[in-house]
Amino acid sequence: MSERLRWDDAQGALVPAGPPGTVHAIDSWLCAEGRVRGLPLHLRRFAAASEALGGPPGPQVHAFFQAVAERLPTAGSWFPRVELAVENRELCLRLWIRPAPALGENVRLWTAEGPDRRSRPDIKGLDLDRLTALRDAALADGADEALLLDAAGRLVEGATTSFLWWRGDVLCTPPDTPRRLASVTRELLLGIAAAQGVRTAHETPTPRALDGLEVWAVNALHGIRPVTQWTSAQVSAGPAIRAPRWRGHLSRLSQPAPSALSTRTPDHVQHTR
Template sequence: MAGRPVNQRLRWDDAEGALRPAEPPGTVHALDSWLAADGTVRGLPLHIRRFAAACQALGGPPEPQVATFFRAAAARVPTTGTWFPRVELVATEGELALHLWIRPAPTLGESVRLWAAEGPDRRTRPDLKGVDLGRLGALRDRALAAGADEALLLDGAGRIVEGSTTSLLWWRGDTLCTPPATPRRLASVTRELLLGIAAAQGVRIAYETPTPRELDGLEVWAVNALHGIRPVTQWTNLQVSAGPAVRAPRWRGHLGRLAQPASSALSTRTSDHARHAR
């Protein structure tokens, strides 16, 4: 790994239009991450759109500056190996700044065990990735301690919201189902890509807000930018049985075919990725 930027942190100097070495920030207000595998990425314009919207909502730099930074950040990621870079809106000396954290990707998972968090979802801004980072990290730690991989967030009525780092989709027969988009859910890039694939192939899509029990025996996926599709194989603290993951292999192939060189992704319009997505 000699000479490679392992866990390198950089800050955006807008006046010079360049990334400079930086120390770890004290406070991260917003963030976004994506998987970069040998120079290819999925849905990068959607990540730019989501991060720019978060920055705007939190009083950060304007969208053109954020987009310029994000493009420079994506171009800085190595084109060999597997990486999980993170862009951040951080507080530095009383001002908001843009940072890039270049880090190796962790081992990618093939399946996931869910642990249902106790009580309703208490995040303050579920729609902004990074605002509730500490709360979500604590929930995931509890899930790991319980022998699971991911915390499942429920609302006050016990209905599924999303995972601590994932969005949920499931199959009822030939219908691909997912909760509707609301301010209580993060706009998942991987979920959008999958719904776009489904729409393009004529697969029926339904929006539901079930309890975990209503998913008993179904094929359920927990999806995110890092791992892609991970079928749920266990509901650790619930009386719910996991269904067989019969569709996951084929849909992983569909998702994988959306990967493209970062340089090409940066020249692709966001609308091209989201044309069929909700």
């Protein structure tokens, strides 16, 4: 069962939505038994997208998110999606409450051919059709996720994921750039590392430079999924030694949805858009 709602700012409430129009920006996360993680960071990212695209202002987006948090089911596993979409020829805020798909434990990577051709990688939703097509190509090739590379053949991110990897005791990830989406799960993991005194580093490797390393594909639905196969690259996947413990760290960040937005965002993740 799913439900589509629209934010009515005059009423200060979510009301039944009309037929879906063009979607310009989206954000989504896992809601399990009424608990979510990183919701203030999803709000910040979505509000930045709305501002960039001429959508409703920040205070309206915040009120919308609070209503969303209070509307989410308290039982079961759900994957709610917020949207900046066109309805009746106007940009509006919409909520799609939908069941969560089955969660994955591992991921097989397929490398997309050619450089990343997205128009606005920093806004989640604008390039949704292209990313969906790439992920479909990955599935057709027996993989779970499409890996995007830049013109020099260096790792950018996945169609639906960001990447982290372990080089010895150092947790590594690509640097923030306009060609990458600000990943909420990545920032939460880097925050955990900072709190525990784990060293971190930024790298821009080719896939071959990750040969034999423990690599994670992360997102707000699945959390941490270790890469177990590189289907279209001569790269061997390293053993997932640290993933189980860090999954536990991540799960402890979950909070009841209605109170999640009132929790102060830790300083080490304040910069996330």
